[in-house]
Amino acid sequence: MELLASLGDGFAVALTWQNLGLALMGCFLGTIMGALPGLGPSNGVAILIPLAFTLGLGATPSLILLTSVYYGAMYGGRISSILLNIPGDEPAMMTCLDGYPMARNGRAGEALALSGVASFVGAFFATWGLVLLAPQLVKVALLFGPAEYFALFALAFMTLGGVSSTNQAKSAFAAALGLGLAMVGVDTQTGVPRFTFGEVHLYDGIDFLVAIVGLFALSEVFIFLEHRGTDKDASTAPKLDIGRITPSWKVLKSCTPTMIRTTILGFIAGVLPGAGASLGSFISYSMEKKLVDRDNTFGTGDPRGVAAPEAGNNAAAGGALVPMLALGVPGSGTTAVLLAVLLSLNITPGPLLFTQNPDVVWGLIAALFIGNFMLLAMNIPMVGLFVRVLMVPPRILMPIVAMVSFVGIYGISGSSFDLMVMIAFGVAGWLLRKLDVPLVPVILGTLLGNAMEVNMRRAVTIADGDYSVLFGSWLTLALWAVAIVGFVLPIFVGGVVKARMRGAAEREAAITD
Template sequence: MDTVLSGLATGFAVALDPFNLMLVLVGCFLGTLIGALPGLGPINGVAILLPIAYGLGFQPEAALILLAGIYYGAEYGGRISSILLNVPGDAGAVMTTLDGNPMARNGEAGRALSLSAVASFVGGTFAVILMSLFAPALAKFAVTFGPADYVALMVFAFASLASLVGKSTVKTLLGATIGLMLATIGIDANTGVARYTFGIPDILAGIDFLIVVVGLFGMAELLSLVEHQARGTLKSLPVDRSFVRMADLAQTKWTIARASVIGFFIGILPGTGASVASAVAYGTEKRISDTHGTFGTGDVRGLAAPEAANNAAAGGSMVPMLTLGIPGSGTTAILLGALLMFNIQPGPMMFAQRPEVAWGLVASMYIGNVALLVINLPLVGLFARMLTIPQHYLTPLIAVLAFIGIYTIVGNPHDLFMITMLGVFGWFLRKLDFSLAPIILGFVLGGLFEDNLRRALSISGGDWGILVQNWKSVLLYLLALLVVLVPVVLARRARKVAAA
């Protein structure tokens, strides 16, 4: 408890520094704007703005605070386009459309927006509190992990990814493998042997993380926007003067509490972020409290549950990133890559070695949540205006921002070509029902995975048995097996029930 309190004190000292405080506010504001744009979600927003944030030459903790602000700001803003347009910004906001949009069509847009802001605030704050309690303890435990345990942890991360994310398990696994393969390009740090560089000097140090992120998430998104252009203009519902009532809060208080817990713990699972969390929370709530069949017609509980859950998951997915160096979602994978660019290795030692970064981030999330609620209640009309930005201006603007970011960092026009080609590749993958988050997760974790495997085998002198010699790694393999098998068994049982 003492470490938590003193850590928080360090953190708030960092986060309340006037400059960092300004960055929290700017990040939250920008994030909400981006999240509100139809079709753009947190992951695209962070991907497009990451190079620019890096190019500004901030301290690592300042850049991270800004990016994290954009991340949960966008998680907040996503509800606006879900409710008013019925167009979710990303997979995590899909569930919000189910009851949010009917409420807006019933003329209660203001009530839906303010209630979801409160639910997001509670979910987000709950997650940060649990995070500051759990993360240091988990980090202390993770210090005892050896290379073999890390290999098991990676296997668990990819198993939960494959089983819970995306439509097809094989495609998710293949995506992660593609990411791992991309990470092998460049000089092998252990032996100095060049792998897959084909004599091109630009990629001796490996493919730049920023190029992969901006290409797969920024440019591929842009091509999707171009693709969907023809399908007519979107019609936004007006924001009226209705507002959340005390009765709404009383009715949804247990819903929000349950959804926050579900969201946080699903968020912790490596690889599974807001999309799984909000779907599970909505499903659970529907089973528990939908006694009159009102879910899907504008029920306040159906709106509060996914919103509390996806913000709680955003906080939860920070936990494994900060304590184990294993990101909990696609977006935190990008944040992890950002830390690596600053030469900070996230992992168990980070709370001890770089407390100003780790605790500064945690403290900024407390402030960010309050700031988001304060910004969102009165300014929701302004954010709703973003919905009417015509797509024919938004689309070229994404390209301009992406090019500025990449050119500023790398300063090489060849990379502008690279991000465009990666964008085409990413667009194809998305058309074929691949989800892109596993690729980025594989790419970020590739080096760590390989290093630990090689180190483990060096320790054992080539005996593969070392991978299962420790109770920690055996437990993790069992958990991995469980994560893969449980959904299969549940699906089979559901089919049997349906058949009977």
């Protein structure tokens, strides 16, 4: 009952004209960004953070805007998967497998509508999962002291590569790079400058927003420059007719059990550290294929093959918010970016957030519910509009992305220095992507580096300089154990999982071509 009362308060916060308008705008922009190949949820949110910031929006309105973008991008990713066989973002990769064949069979509109419904089911029930699970996790988190937090941060970094990672050394390198960058600036505890090279601009540290926008958005522009005119160029894909845009009851009914199962599975994958939405959609699809694919129709345009990954990845998106809000430790790239939003608004996520800023948490959750209904309403009848947006070629789109990034960063500080740092991050991001070094640990490192160090130093200082306190309680030991398993396991199974994800996508492409 207490939960429902809090949720009611949340709706009171979210149901103002301004917040509803922001949610609507966020859902709309998010769907567009998710749909456009090359602009995933992380990019979408990253570009908009500085804007929300410079517009002077309060904490709750900014969060509502940006999480709507997040949910919207998760919905939008499927559009280009189905129509162009190009996933709009990584989690939408599995949707290509049955979505594109369905579109080739003249059922594009039906596939879009069905996947819209599946997205809604996944996201809606995952938001309920968030409501129920996050407060429970908060109770556990309240037992955490500085040593436990240090171990938790270590766990976040070590599991971030995830089960689909191919090279854990590269994840580790990326995390160290991010943490190293976070050290730049005046040390908060002793007041001495570190790694500033006498540059006054660096005394405040490197703004993580600058790093995020550079690494994600600008590096994407460079990738497009590199691939222009080659067969990786997204603008040359054939166009398709849409057909009817409502799913029949029969199809919906046959997909219902699939959606329910994959929602649960996706939500769990989202909550677990290091899994995230990509894995959520992957295991959802694989499980459904094993369970219900009796006539071998998966991969040839089976509606259930469209519903499964979409419900799975949207449920995972909701699930990923649980550790981010309750512990302050994000489990995926986009939630890391959302954490940046919170930090730049001076809100520290974690257990105290629920007691100190209940209006923020519950307002946000209420906004997620509202945004979901908006997205469903938007995505069924207006899907034609989003399809038209897809026709905007990258040669027009990417300059806009670059320029909006510059506007946002310049808006925060008004200094050319930050722009230069952002360009440097853009080039570095391109290089790291070429070398297959994941960018998310870099971001997470710059975000959490200072908090991680502060907790480590606090724990050791309380114990009078005794470092063994970092392994001193059963809770820290448990966290370390999970961290080590999470780091070592992918070395043995990671290649297999990733190869299967890629393999499934490629086999499919070979059949449809």
